[in-house]
Amino acid sequence: MSTSSLSTKSSFDSLRSGSSSIQSAPDLLPPAVKGPMVWEGFELKDYILLLSPSEIEAVVAAVEGFKSMGLSRGSINKSTFSLPEELAEKLSSISHEVYHGRGIAVLRGLDVAELNEEDSVIAFAGVSSYVCPDRATDSYAFQTLSHVRDATHDPIPDFARGIGLAGSKVGTAMGFHCDRFSGDILALHVLEDGGAANGGEQFISSFWKVYNELLETEPTVLETAAAASWPFELKQEGADPYLQLEPVLFFSEGKPIIQLVKAPLLGTPRLPRSKAMPDVSSEQRRAMEVIESVAKRFSAKVDRKNGDIQFINNLGVMHARSAYGGAQRSSRHLLRMFLRDPANMWEVPKAYAAKFDDAFTEGREQNLPVIDADPWRKTSGRYCHG
Template structure:
């Protein structure tokens, strides 16, 4: 009778040298930390009617300059010192606190599409004034909205233009901002989860996975012909801040809307397991945010993952979010070497930035909706 030999897999029993055993910073939290009646008060900044009046006064002041969206700044959109200080507190919370905030109290139905963009840029100029370009076409604004009614034969649409659920991921920016113009008729809830808390649990239970996530051998499909890809880590040890992530699953695993390109090497079973561990630990510690029309959600993209539920629109109520990629150069986490090229594309004087354009109204070309070579790279 044949005997089956036991395969022994040797795994690292400690985290990589120079990495912390645990993160004890404020951005290491679990959803339970925000339970109870006072939970949302820890991250929601409620604007009063007087505050909104000050914002509207700043809008009128900016209009007199005759400038466009790219000209909005702290100087051209003057807010009173008290409101400036409140937004500066938000900026500090994003970079050295919980890592996410919600500014509440605006009613986008009271303004034109352009006015909403100007107000959004004006407020965020006091939080993270450096704006990043979001695609190869130079888009400084992305309208996250299901375009299935507009683009025919587009059942497989890219995520900003679809209504399907999105797993936990990062964008490619320092601060992710989303201004809710309208919520869905049903679903579409936002989830956030702490990257540091995910790290802490994996560091204790599976330190070998920290090694896997921090290696520079993860393959990112660039969805080009002929096949082209680059490699980098998913997990970085940010100088002075500790571990943080930057990745989304699509360019690594492929998806129905973006199948893996022929000729791109597959990820390993060890990597597949690591991805799933990150996701399910994230779900375990997630916080669900019931965003309202007019909310501005702000996330430290390197410290906090985000996800969304699938949703359903109605004829009279269609989910619509305006997305910005922002950076506060004074408070930003130091950009690691593995992300510097991508950060230059977004925030530097790159070819993309030189053709910057401001899309005030929602919509996108059929090619942008169906095909995407831009990725978290």
């Protein structure tokens, strides 16, 4: 990615594929979207799929079968992680639900298998390969699977002094966002939820519902979000961060696609923004506040238990979490991957297709670490949100 590639082009060029009449600025926005991904929190029910005892046994057998092959974990796929046909079809159906249904599905039951750390990683990757066959690998950190946990109490090695921890490694609350250009589907495996009374709750909100609401009440917020003038601070290897002007809202075939993450726009206490970067405008700051407020109003708390594997649409469903941890280390520990299913994937705006597709570049080595040995430099993406 070139350090001089500063885009000044609005994403409005991609609106035309979904809107039949384009006149004044508000008319550039596609009409209200319809479908099962438009929901309010109280309407979101029955998104949990239970694994039967025999299905859990099949997953455990697939883990042992893969380990017997002596392959690297990056080789996990449907051919090396063998499951019965009926279970394979059950998992495959999840893809349609997260792409074209409500945008979330949770697979429950693996907690009773009592898998160790290595087996949990293998099971997570193996089961997920039946939902979405493609795994994303970040082009900056070259990380395929990351550990979402409290690393604030880890001893800091000399090389990491002065390097801030990413959002996935600290227990601060995170507002509603989608992980930018990271992948279509966010997959999370709950190894340890940290305890019901210890924070870290997860929340989701349909951006399609947010979009429809703002289209009616504050379309200028959407116009601001769709303008390619948001000053993102991007990291690069061995050099200072650089500026990239991009939208946070995209459209293709009438679908609104949100890719708003705040850390590379505002900085965080542990990853402060470079003073060389321009500030977001007052209009952009207000747009973030309005989107956050509406997303919170329509949100739902995720029903979560140890062993769950969550699949969340990262293009149309925003996610957030409450704070956890603090003076003592929290036991909360999730595994995270980003996925894509070519059979169900959405079209993306042609002008930005390379950015949406980069994490799925073929031939890139996949790293699925069992232990989170480097929570500093290598677990933060180029967009600094971690």
